[in-house]
Amino acid sequence: MTSAERKVSVIVPxxxxxxxxxxxxxxLHAQRVSGATLEVVIVDDGSRERTVRELDALPDDTSIRVVRLAQNAGRSAARNRGAEEAQGDVLVFMDCDCLPADAHFVQRHLDAIDAGHVATxxxxxxxxxxxxxxxQAQASVRRRHAFAAGRHYAGTSQNLAVRRATFFAAGGFDSAYRQYGFEDRDLLIRMGRLGTIGWVEDACVIHRDILSLPSVFRKLREAGRFGAARFHLAYPDAYRALGYGRIDASGRLLRRSAAILAGRxxxxxxPWLDRLATSGVLPFPVAAMIVKLGSAASFARGTAEATGETLRRPLV
Known part of the structure; x- marks a missing residue:
């Protein structure tokens, strides 16, 4: 294949x-990519009419495509559908609430993959x-250190590139992970069996979501309730290495009861903790610790409330 025939696809659910x-x-359409053509694949995961109309404002350009799912299938299935529809030899995944930090975001991922990584x-x-x-910057530093220590499954699908062949050989995202959490770590573990996964510090995305403690706690509770048990069963060592084993409350009744109370x-x-943490009154390390402790309590509550519904489908 000549460089002129090469294509990279960015998939955004x-x-x-x-x-x-x-x-x-x-x-993404404005990215500067050398030696390859770029396409952007937007996967509309069963949105209502308002979102459909908003996406209709995209320019009439063959390098930007919208794939519409008739019903909401979940983040994993939406990304998989985008990969199936994409034509690229390299697939880049980015969330819709993110933007590339600069015009060379895709190129830096490509350079790292060309250097020998199967994913970045x-x-x-x-x-x-x-x-x-x-x-969030502190979380990125932790992920970077985890990669340096060999825990490549600490990455996130907010900012992920992978060779097309590797993605499909690994089985893609496990569509049983419909809710928030663990679908990216699960995929990274399976792809890591096929080659090295690299960290590209200067291939950065800007997360534009306006965060708050109520929304963060809801997401962590959701991850604990719907994805944790599945991930734990498949990868117990990684589950412990990521720190979830210490706060999982799915075991004894007393521990579950305490976790539900703490999470509630x-x-x-x-809301009050959010105002306190973001007010600037507290030193940043203290405010960050409040977020971590509350997040742990919400995750533990989720694991205590889990009913095993995510294990009904076979593990990949």
Whole structure:
């Protein structure tokens, strides 16, 4: 294959978030890629009419395509459908609430894959200098250190590139992970069996979501309730290495009861804690610890409430 024939596809799933998906598509379309053509594949995961109309504002350009699912299938299935529809030799996954940090985001992933990696991950940063952006930057540093220590499954599908052949050889995303959490770690483990996964620090995306403690706690509770048991069963060592084993409350009745109570208290206090953490009154390390403790309580509550529904489908 000559370099002129090479193609890279960026896949962006969207559900009820058409305006930001439109921004993401236009920013990706402006990427500067050498020796390859770029296509952007927006996967509308069963959104309502408003999002459909917003996506209709995309330019009439063959390098930007919208794939529409008739019904909401979940983030994993939507990404898989995008990969099936994509024509690229390299697939890049980015969430619709993100933007590439600069015009060379895709190129830096391509360079790292050309250097021998089967897949690559990169930084996720916030859009300003406030508390949540500092917190996300700190999370990216932790992921980077985890990669350096050999835990490549600490990455995120917010910012992920992979060779097409590797993606399909690994089986793609496990569509049993419909809710928030673990679908990216699961895929990274399976892809890591096929080759090395690299960290590309300067291939960065900007996360534009306006975070708050109530929303963060809801997501962590969702991850604990719907994805944790499946991931734990498939990869117990990784589950412990990522720190989830220490806060999992799916075992004894007393521990489950305590986790549910702690999670409820954390979620009831979330609006007040959010104001306290983001006010600037507390030193950043103290505010970050509040977020971590509350997040752990919400995740533990989710694991205590889990009923095993995510294990009904066979493990990949």
């Amino acid at each position: 969207v559900f009820e978030d058409g305006t930001r998906a439109l921004d993401a598509a236009l920013a 991950c990169g930084d996720v940063k916030g859009f300003d200098d406030a508390f949540w952006s500092r917190y 208290l954390a979620e009831m206090a979330a």
